Amino acid sequence: MAKEPFNPFAMAQAQFDKVAAILDLDQATGELLRWPLREYQFSIPVRMEDGHVRVFRGFHVQHNDARGPAKGGIRFHPQETVDTVRALAMWMTWKTAVVDIPLGGSKGGAVCDPHNLTQGEQERLCRGWIRRMWRDIGPEVDVPAPDVMTNSQHMLWMLDEYETIRGGRFPGMITGKPVGMGGSLGRMESTGYGVVYVLRECLRELGMRPNDAVASVQGFGSVSQYVIDLLTQIGGKVTCVSCWDQNDQMAHSFFKKTGVQLKELRSIADRFGGIDKGKARDLGYEILPGEAWLEQEVDILIPAAIENQITTDNVGKIAKSVKVIVEGANGPTTPDADKAINERGIFLVPDFLANAGGVTCSYFEQVQSNQNYYWEKDEVLSKLDVKMTSAYMGVSDMAQKRKLSMRDAAYVIAISRVALACKNRSWV
């Protein structure tokens, strides 16, 4: 029988349905939460450098805003689909709820490959995206942020377009802005550092020392780079990193037994985190196949790239030595692979808890933008640590009390909070 194509939204709904049953959610709440509140699909014409116009497809999905304005990133990805964006919007709702910040969940995207777009074309695409969506986003409605292949420059173009249309200054309209232009110190680091804060708590719980911890990481984007940064700072070691190679159109893994060096890898990577194979080899890295990151004899695996990476096809290749998986990416593990991981007794910290550092810092950025007063980096990061640690503790307590996996426990907390907000507003 042909294998069904992976559908992240079906996966997000299946995860939700499982926990809705555990919680015995009433029918109306279940129906409301298993679908987005609103979704938008649109076309964005962009004048290319050679003068012709190319039309890009755009999506935006607001899953839920019962707890506050919807919040989530905008992705630029060639394989973007409405179902990817739906799933990611839903996961944002659970993410903001599990860390208990007063925001909902949304996600946006455009089908494009920024590798092949000039800066000018990217700017026009960002402005075009806002021209389609400006009526339905804003500081009190829905606040976008960076995500896969978008960064602070894209956010600033989007803000500028929004402010030009609206006629005013609205720094709380978007987060992940450049520092000095309404951005928060620490926002760049926040998702990766947040992953390490929860990993640190998890190691403590399992009686493992960060000093002896050896990890393998998938991806070399902003999440992964700051995971490597902080994990190394607290004494751990990352021996393998994988990334996408745009020239070869496939992924490779980069291995160094003594531990990869962030600085040297950064110096030979492009702005999308693509590491130069030849230069890496010269620096003593072994170049392995893309999936080799998953097969390493390490204690910790950190998928920090995109969805659908640990599947039934490769879950069996995870080494016996692996004790912990922390999901830096959104939706990296399919439900069947998740089950296999659980059965093997590997401790998994789920995506919407593990990678909530980014949106938590976005929330701090909004607070700072609204006050028009910006905090020192240490203050931002220590507040982030407090939020992430207490969210982790809450989920871990729930998992132990109700004998649930960390994923199901995180869902129980998040869904209960959102369901309660819907109930309190008399929506259901």
Ligand code: GLU
């Ligand atoms: N794109 C990030 C995420 O998936 C951050 C979202 C935000 O800051 O709003 O969590």
